[in-house]
Amino acid sequence: MIPAIEKASVQEIKQFQEEKLKELLVYLSEHSPYYKAMFENKKIDIETIKTLEDLRKIPVTTKTDIQENNDAFFCVPMHKIIDYATTSGTLGDPVTFGLTDKDLDRLAYNEAISFVCSGIQEGDVVQLMTTMDRRFMAGLAYFLGLRKLGAGAIRVGAGIPELQWDSILKYKPKYLIAVPSFLLKMIEYAESNNIDYNASSVESVICIGESLRNQDFSPSILAKRIADKWNVKLFSTYASTEMSTAFNECEHFQGGHQHPELIITEILDEGNQPVKQGESGELTITTLGVEALPLLRFKTGDIVKLHSEPCPCGRNTVRVGPVLGRKQHMIKYKGTTLYPPAMHDLLRFFEGIQSHLIEISTNDLGTDEILIKIASDQPSEELMNQIKDHFRAKLRVTPKVEFVAQDELAKIIFPPMSRKPITFLDKRP
Structure with missing residues (x-):
């Protein structure tokens, strides 16, 4: 289920994204009060934005911009919103992100191809160890993605090692989706209650919320502590509510693969200029295919490196390395x-x-x-x-x-x- 565009040549991927960018700019100029005003105030003629490099003619969008103008970013009337999600508010006041029916389909597609990247297949059973409530987009995204893929989902939710092990022993999931540090509590509980965790059905864990790799992709201390005891594969991921897109590692564990049909990535320095290849900078994203609240050159606040050398898995997409930290932190x-x-x-x-x-x-x-x-x-x-x-x-x-x-x-x-x-x-x- 690897999309053809992800195996296309680097040049073909670039041309594909440039066509998608042109479509996005027209959509924003017609439907986004915020971007329509910005194009007019900055005297930006979107007809002159033809390449990915031309994006530099457009100002960046910051978290503060969305916090102060949240409603103006919506491109659809509110009766079109099917699901309401909010950011976690780690770097300020939470922001509301509404999703249309089409956006939920996009979210499901994103997670399905991301899970495939990490080895999940139709018919696999996956235990969800994260919340689906509290306006949390990720938990819903995981469920929708598994459903689209044809994999089974056990919706246990966060915490409670006893309940997690009860479900593992009863339903025998092959994969877990979990915060990696919680796996240490799972191991501790298993050891205290005579559960042979290495004889369980679990083969791999899709890890969320915490990094598993150092900058050279070697295992972090957290990953080593887990792997020293539990013989499972640990797949790192990167995602955020703002971009409704995930970057999952493949079986070669060399960074999270970009989905070029869903997102454009830039790495910018303090002056909002592209860094040299191989240098760290702030991940800046442009969403593709989002209907309710698309974003143009949104600065995520996360400091990362992009990796563009070929991956043995066959995808020719760039990969996002481990997050070095948040700019404001x-x-x-x-x-x-x-x-x-x-x-x-x-x-x-x-x-x-x-x-x-x-x-x-x-x-x-x-x-x-x-x-x-x-x-x-x-x-x-x-x-x-x-x-x-x-x-x-x-x-x-x-x-x-x-x-x-x-x-x-x-x-x-x-x-x-x-x-x-x-x-x-x-x-x-």
């Missing part, structure tokens, strides 16, 4: 630039850490301060020193570390209204 600490994902991964090295929270604040000198709050069943000065030494060795800095009670930390990490655990708090002005 960049930390300057004692002369070193840091992003939270690297710190999260280092903390997972220690099995004595039950949970953690990274807090960033500004000190009296106006510079960044890092405080890491840790819950451990065996807090000790030795563990604290090991954590600091590990940070010094791997990241060349030593943050402040303090132990707190697990129940106290859980209140911050798992607030009632949040769809995702909060393990990073940015208190900078």
Whole structure:
């Protein structure tokens, strides 16, 4: 089920996307109040936008633009909206994304071909370990994609290791869709309850929400901790509500494949100019085929690299590498630039850490301060020193570390209204 365009030549893919871009610009100029006004105010003649390179003539769209003008981005009357979704609000106020019937079909197609990329086939049974409620687009997308593919879905939802194992042992899924750090809790529960997890039906996990790879695609500490115990394949993914598109790894684990029929990607520097090939920058996307709320040159806030060397799987699409961090989460600490994902991964090295929270604040000198709050069943000065030494060795800095009670930390990490655990708090002005 690999779409023909994904096996086409690089030049054919480019020409295909340029035709789709022209169609999008006409659609936006006729239906989007926001983009129609922007074209007029910036005196942009869309007839002059003929190539992907011509996109640079158009200003970028930011999260703030959508937050401040949410309604103006809608291209259809509200009675056409079939499903309402919102962003998680990680980088500010949540944004509403409505989907039409056509958008739901596109979402299902996207997930179906993304799952195929990671090896799921018709007839496979897949356990969904993520929520479908709380206006969360991803959980619905996974279900629609599995349905379109002809795979079975077990809708267990998030959390509760006992219930997850009950379903695994009863329905024997081949795949799980899960947040990878939760797999460690699954392993812990299995070991405490005499469940032979390596003899279970589970062969692979589609991992969401957390990175599994270092920048060279070697396994992260989190991935190693899982793989050292549980003999399953771990597939990394990248997606967001704004782009209604997923980038899944194939069996060669060399980054998430782009679907050129659904999205155009750019990597931009601080001045909104394309970075040199192989350099990191902010992923900027243009959605294709979205009816209700299409986006043009939307800056995701995620710092990544694109990889364009051929993939042995036969797809000629570019691949998105692991997220280095979020632009707004960049930390300057004692002369070193840091992003939270690297710190999260280092903390997972220690099995004595039950949970953690990274807090960033500004000190009296106006510079960044890092405080890491840790819950451990065996807090000790030795563990604290090991954590600091590990940070010094791997990241060349030593943050402040303090132990707190697990129940106290859980209140911050798992607030009632949040769809995702909060393990990073940015208190900078």
